Amino acid sequence: MCNTVDSLEEEFKPDIDDLEEKKDIKGLIQALENEDYLIRKDAARSLINVGDESAVDSLIHALKYESWEDDYTVLIAVRESAADALGRIGDKRAVKPLIQTLYEDSDEEVRWKAAASLGKIGDHSAVEPLIESLNDPSWGVRRNASNALGNIGDKGAFDPLIKALNDKDWHVRKYAAVALGKLCDERAINPLVNALNDEDSDVRWKSLIALGKIGEPSVKPLLNAFKSNDWHMRGRAAEVLGKIGDERAIKPLIRALNSRDKTQNKYVRGRIIEALGRIGDERAVDPLIKALNDQYIYVRLKATEALDLIKSKGKGSWTVHFDNGEFTFDYPNSWEIIETTDEKKVITGGIDNNSMLFSINRLDDVEDIDPEEFAGILKNVFLMQKSKIISEVGFKARKMDAYMIIGENPHDVSVTKIMIVVFKRKDLLFYLWFASAPDNFEFFDEDIDMIVKSFQIKKF
Numbered sequence: 001m002c003n004t005v006d007s008l009e010e011e012f013k014p015d016i017d018d019l020e021e022k023k024d025i026k027g028l029i030q031a032l033e034n035e036d037y038l039i040r041k042d043a044a045r046s047l048i049n050v051g052d053e054s055a056v057d058s059l060i061h062a063l064k065y066e067s068w069e070d071d072y073t074v075l076i077a078v079r080e081s082a083a084d085a086l087g088r089i090g091d092k093r094a095v096k097p098l099i100q101t102l103y104e105d106s107d108e109e110v111r112w113k114a115a116a117s118l119g120k121i122g123d124h125s126a127v128e129p130l131i132e133s134l135n136d137p138s139w140g141v142r143r144n145a146s147n148a149l150g151n152i153g154d155k156g157a158f159d160p161l162i163k164a165l166n167d168k169d170w171h172v173r174k175y176a177a178v179a180l181g182k183l184c185d186e187r188a189i190n191p192l193v194n195a196l197n198d199e200d201s202d203v204r205w206k207s208l209i210a211l212g213k214i215g216e217p218s219v220k221p222l223l224n225a226f227k228s229n230d231w232h233m234r235g236r237a238a239e240v241l242g243k244i245g246d247e248r249a250i251k252p253l254i255r256a257l258n259s260r261d262k263t264q265n266k267y268v269r270g271r272i273i274e275a276l277g278r279i280g281d282e283r284a285v286d287p288l289i290k291a292l293n294d295q296y297i298y299v300r301l302k303a304t305e306a307l308d309l310i311k312s313k314g315k316g317s318w319t320v321h322f323d324n325g326e327f328t329f330d331y332p333n334s335w336e337i338i339e340t341t342d343e344k345k346v347i348t349g350g351i352d353n354n355s356m357l358f359s360i361n362r363l364d365d366v367e368d369i370d371p372e373e374f375a376g377i378l379k380n381v382f383l384m385q386k387s388k389i390i391s392e393v394g395f396k397a398r399k400m401d402a403y404m405i406i407g408e409n410p411h412d413v414s415v416t417k418i419m420i421v422v423f424k425r426k427d428l429l430f431y432l433w434f435a436s437a438p439d440n441f442e443f444f445d446e447d448i449d450m451i452v453k454s455f456q457i458k459k460f
Contacts (some may be wrong), residue, residue: 011130020046026408035075042442044081048103051085054386059086060097063114065105087117090390095121100127115141119148122391127154134160139169146172150179151213158183162191170200177203181210186217193221196233205236209446212240219246226252234264235271242275243446250279254287266296273299277306356436356444357453367427371403374422374429382407387418398456400425408438416442419448425457447449 018040019027028050031043031278044062047055064080071074083101086094094117100116110128115133116124119277126148133145146164148156157179164176190209213216219241226237233241238256241249256264257272264272273291276284284306291303296387347355366374372394387409394403400423408415419441432455434441434448441448 011310013307014043017047019043020050022260023050025052025054026049028056032058032062032078035071037078040073041077041081044078044085047085048081048088053089053343056086056089056091056093059089063097064099065101065110067106070106075198076107076110079105079107080113081111083117085112087120089119090189090247092121092123094124095123102129102133102141104396108136108140111136112138112140112144114129115144115148115393119144119151122152122156124152127152127156130357131157131160133173134164134167139167139171142169143175146175146179148313150175150182153182155183155185158185159185162188165191165195170198170203170263173198173200173203174206177210181206181213186214189214189218189221191199193225196225196228201232204233208233208236208240212243212446213449215244216246219244219248221256223249223252226256231265231268235268238268238275238458242271242278242369243450245279247279249275250281253279254443255283257287257291266294266298269294270294270302272301273306277302278308280310282310282393297373354448356434357436357441361431361432361433363429365427366424366429369429371401371429374424374431375403375405375420378420378422379405379407379430382409385409397423397453400457404452421452421455423455423457428457429459430455 013036014027014031014034015030016028018024019031025047028043028047031039031303032055033038034045040062044059047059047209047454051059056061059082062078062366063086065079069079079101083098086098086334098114098118098121100309102111103117105111105114110236111133113171115130118130130149132150134142136142136145142164148163149161152159161176161183164172165180173195177192185188192207192214196204198204198207208222211222222237222241222244226234226241228237234256238253241253253272253276257269257276269291273288276288288303288307289312292300294300296301363374374393379392382389382405387407390406390408392403392405394401396402402421402423404419404421406417406419408417415438415439416435420431422429422431424430436444
């Protein structure tokens with residue numbers, strides 16, 4: 001009789017790994033409501049990987065907090081995984097429950113997962129609750145709230161993020177700097193310059209990157225940072241100046257390259273050389289040729305790369321020609337063009353085992369279709385492939401109409417994030433297609449931003 005009872009319990013105990021492998025959403029939703037708390041926990045974690053819109057209501061229910069749950073640690077893991085899964089699914093129905101979690105849940109890890117998920121969903125109704133979370137006692141919550149506010153991009157978060165830039169915890173200051181860079185507000189320049197003196201190196205580095213995202217208005221303070229006696233600061237400032245590409249940096253960079261000051265170690269010299277290569281001005285050619293004889297092979301290799309880049313870029317841009325038109329764009333020397341037999345140009349980027357695929361596609365005689373309409377066609381392709389659209393937006397860029405869509409395409413064991421930016425001028429249309437693992441989009445964020453911002457269509 002006992003054996004019969006045991007077999008019945010085994011029969012009704014779901015195999016979560018099998019359900020996840022089969023992408024059995026219905027089965028995982030049922031498991032999420034199982035009386036066994038451990039099964040609930042495992043089901044919630046599996047829904048992080050395979051969940052879709054059909055799981056939203058059950059995940060919202062699993063997210064609800066009641067004070068008696070404090071006595072059961074496993075239920076904290078259920079709520080934490082539910083918050084994470086809701087962010088990955090990206091359904092706006094989850095916004096209010098996640099905000100409620102920010103206010104009410106007793107566990108800091110659940111709250112910071114909720115903050116991160118609100119940033120992924122990107123709904124502006126979460127801005128005020130996230131601003132309030134910048135005062136949360138947990139630095140993890142404050143950190144993720146800062147990052148989420150940057151992802152949402154609401155200017156109303158500017159002043160609170162400036163305050164967060166002085167938080168007692170370096171994690172929070174770091175992500176406040178990242179968020180301010182995403183807002184691209186020139187008012188952040190002076191506070192970010194002050195953050196270049198932060199005691200934490202990560203905060204200083206992210207502040208430099210943020211200044212770089214703000215762009216040309218940051219050049220002067222970056223040049224001041226380049227005068228620092230801290231060689232780490234000099235090297236990083238040179239790197240950011242190169243990414244901005246402003247010609248005001250050329251002479252100071254060349255002077256520094258020719259200098260034998262003790263702060264000009266091989267690391268700094270390498271960053272200076274990379275920056276000069278990115279800017280692509282011919283005034284840098286002679287100093288770079290001299291650097292080919294540097295005592296350090298690292299510097300000599302960087303000089304070779306920079307000279308090749310300047311030679312390839314001509315006036316500072318890579319140019320790919322077509323029969324009756326051309327477009328120009330800048331990109332780092334870690335990207336490489338792969339020629340194909342048709343008019344598509346495929347470019348790959350790879351750094352430290354990360355990879356990104358980028359293709360450039362052209363359509364002629366499309367005067368009657370605008371970028372949004374064309375994006376709608378691509379969206380239908382997404383849906384037929386069981387992919388989902390995360391966000392979309394139209395904008396104007398350098399006399400071109402443009403439209404951007406971002407989606408995710410699930411695979412058996414992974415997810416591919418896809419970003420498509422459509423540009424049109426007169427009867428000529430191009431669309432840029434980026435594809436990689438979701439985490440790589442953050443890794444290549446600056447490169448993608450530079451490619452999109454510098455893209456042009458020139459009609460002969």
